[in-house]
Amino acid sequence: MTNLKWTGFAKKSPQERIDLIREFGLLKEESQEILQQQKKLPLETANQMAENVVSELSLPFAIAPDFLVNGKTYHLPMVTEEPSVVAAASFAAKMIKRSGGFTTTVHNRQMIGQVALFEVPNVDEATASILEKKAFLLSLANQAHPSIVKRGGGTRNLWLEPKEDFLIVYVSVDTQEAMGANMVNTMMEALVPSLEELSQGQSLMAILSNYATESLVSADCQVNISSLSRNKEEAHHLAQKLVMASRLAQVDSYRASTHNKGIFNGIDALVMATGNDWRAIEAGAHAYASRDGQYRGLSHWSYDEEAATIKGHMTLPMPIATRGGSIGLNPTVQVAHDLLGNPNAKELASLIASLGLAQNFAALKALTSTGIQAGHMKLQAKSLALLAGAKDKEVGPLVQELLKEKHMNLETSKALLQKLRQEN
Structure with a gap:
């Protein structure tokens, strides 16, 4: 839904936001x-979801409104304990929306399983024997999980790669709306007896890979540099610095790690809100960031001086799901999918990638202009205010007093809170 008035949303109470x-x-x-x-x-x-359960852990469930993705407006649910993440995402979404929003491309939607064979006496003969039976093996894997075939999914390809002492058999599977871990694991295990017979080797393991290179999604956006500053010369300078920051993440792994962490501030928040496995998403993306042998930033920014725009691009694996696992068990996860309009897996992958790119833009803009610490100090002051026991109406005034202090700590926060209460 478009043209909704979100102005002042951040200043409302939770109940007012629900209303x-x-x-x-x-x-x-x-x-x-x-x-x-x-x-x-x-x-x-x-x-029933985990072992040795004694309670549940709650995290804030927030909304980043007005993300324009592929011409459609979405309001993204985010589960995160860090307030700057939602604020930064919302800020970036507004700027990018004014320049046309995000466009995405889902390159494929398949998971990869592998069977690692060892003690194979003749790798070349084993490879030839397995490839000769490729159609049979794909059919055998499908028989292990016939329900996915009925829904239009199932195995799509099989290939082999010798790596040191191993001959590894890879199989790509269209898992439809599920992430497909259990599905693919079942299929791979069903292939083990035949693969051992054909290779005359032994199977070490048969399992899904989280390095989902057959489930890539790209997100693109652009921002007019006038959004960076009203002063044309300063805007030009800031655009150049932002692009340099992007390049730094390509050449320095120390920076790339923090660069990508910022991207995942947004990605993880939406992945968690929709009940998906954020560990799997992160593992695959970090492996993808290292695909050429050096760990690099996942996003790339360029500056088109003639058009006066900076352009962002990001491609990464996004094997996200809308069915299966614990998605249907958690009531708040159901709210998240409803808020998004119950998207399919490809649409959800597009939204997640767009949010990650927005988060990256907000971080780079802050780092190359005002700096990141000013905002972080405000958050630290707020945390200290809450830890000191400040009530809702006391937090704002206490934060302002804390920011005037040379050194902020809990003792100072408690003293200032007591002083404020005495004055009022």
């Missing part, structure tokens, strides 16, 4: 009830 979401008609009635009643993951459900 506004209801007014906007962004959620189904059952999702509104979940938010209204603050329903959490039931303990009995949590107890």
